[in-house]
Amino acid sequence: MPFSDTAAYFEARAKTARSDDRRSALAEARKFYRQLATITPTFPMGYKRPSDFAHASDRLDKRAQECVAIAEAMHDPACKDKMMRLARTYEQVSRSLKAAE
Numbered sequence: 001m002p003f004s005d006t007a008a009y010f011e012a013r014a015k016t017a018r019s020d021d022r023r024s025a026l027a028e029a030r031k032f033y034r035q036l037a038t039i040t041p042t043f044p045m046g047y048k049r050p051s052d053f054a055h056a057s058d059r060l061d062k063r064a065q066e067c068v069a070i071a072e073a074m075h076d077p078a079c080k081d082k083m084m085r086l087a088r089t090y091e092q093v094s095r096s097l098k099a100a101e
Helices: 003-015 020-039 056-073 077-100
Strands: none
Touching: 003 020, 020 077, 056 077
């Protein structure tokens, strides 16, 4: 799923959010993924997305791995940095989920 699809997901969620705080947080996520979609509209040629998504923390780990793989294919240092920060965020949330189990 390209980042534009993820942005659309957060946009739809923001429209149905009950509180202004939640709507704002979802809108920020949408904005972030729209920025990523302008940097990387599709995944790099030859990139194969892992198909073994299971538990939420496993999905986040896989997404972090995807971000690292995409970052390695990027040439622009600013874009690469943004992608690596996203990977670290996925890893932090995954660790939090695992600790809560």
